[in-house]
Amino acid sequence: MSVLAVEALSKSYGGVQALDGVSFSVSAGELLALIGPNGAGKSTCFNIVNGQIRADSGRVRLNGRDVTGASPRRMALEGVGRSFQVAQVFGSMTVRENVQTALLAARHRLLGFLRPAATLLRAEAEALLEQTRMAARADEPAAALAYGDVKRLELAMALATAPRLLLMDEPTAGMGVEERLALMALVRDLARTNGLAVLFTEHSMDVVFGHADRVIVLARGRLIADGTPQQVRADPKVADIYLGRRGGAE
Known part of the structure; x- marks a missing residue:
């Protein structure tokens, strides 16, 4: 069974059809890239899955359960983690404290953080930092x-909820070539090891075609391609889109 199943999602804003009957799924251990030109509907789709906006019609199922219209908080409780295009960490805290805070929030114990940080979920935080190759930086300020x-710290914080599904919005934005390829290789390893389903949007085609297991392409709110990176790269409709002769509505 798929971790995430999106069924015939549609959303319009006035006379603009942002999504038109979009369906896809993501399985455990799979990295699925959601791509398309600016205005194709990627953000609308992503934010419906995350619970930030409501679809006009269609269904979102998580581990077989209907979570259509659930709030972002409920989605987090259901096992959805998220990272953002602009990383969101606490600069005044140490790396370890950031992860401890995420762990406490996930366990509804944030007020407990008023006690000395070193006593709270330290081992769990350090295990997550080890997974994301940040253990050596644990005592440094973010x-x-x-x-x-x-x-990578934000990734560790996203994993603090023990998600089944990880949503990554432009995860490598602002990074150099080597950094972004290394980050996505790490995400791929974590997905395989933890049985984590990953849905990500990305503009860097080296990341998409180098690390995704499957790629789906939106244009004008419709799904026009779904396949392996090799299949999608060879699809004439996708080539047409990226040559700029078609677009859509975000």
């Missing part, structure tokens, strides 16, 4: 990290 390390 504000002192290079941007690639900030993104």
Whole structure:
């Protein structure tokens, strides 16, 4: 059974059809890239899945359960983690404290963080930092990290909820070539090891075609391609889209 199943999602804004009957699924251990030109409907689709906006019609199922219209908080409780295009960490805290805060929030114990940080979920935080290759930076303030390390810290924080599905919005934005390829290789390893389903949007085609297991392409709110990176790269409709002769509505 798929971790995420999106069924015939549609959404319009006035006379603009942002999504038109979009369906796809993501399985455990799979990295699915959602791509398309600006205005294709990617953000609308992503934010419906996350619960930030409501679809006009269609269904979102998580682990077989209908979660259509659920709030972002409910989605987090159902096992959905998220990272953002602009990394969101606490610069004044250490790397470890950031992860401890995420763990406490996931367990509804944020007020407990008023006690000394070193006593709270330290082992769990360090295990997540080990997974994301940030253990050596645990005692450094997040504000002192290079941007690639900030993104790995944000990944550790997203994993604090023990998600079944991870949503990544432009995960490599602002990163150099080597940094972004290294980050996505890490995400792929975590997905395989933890049985994590990953849905990500991305503009860097080296990331998409180098690391995704499957790629889906939106144009004018419709799904025009769904297949392996090789299949999608060879699809004439996709080539047409990226040559700029078609677009859509975000």
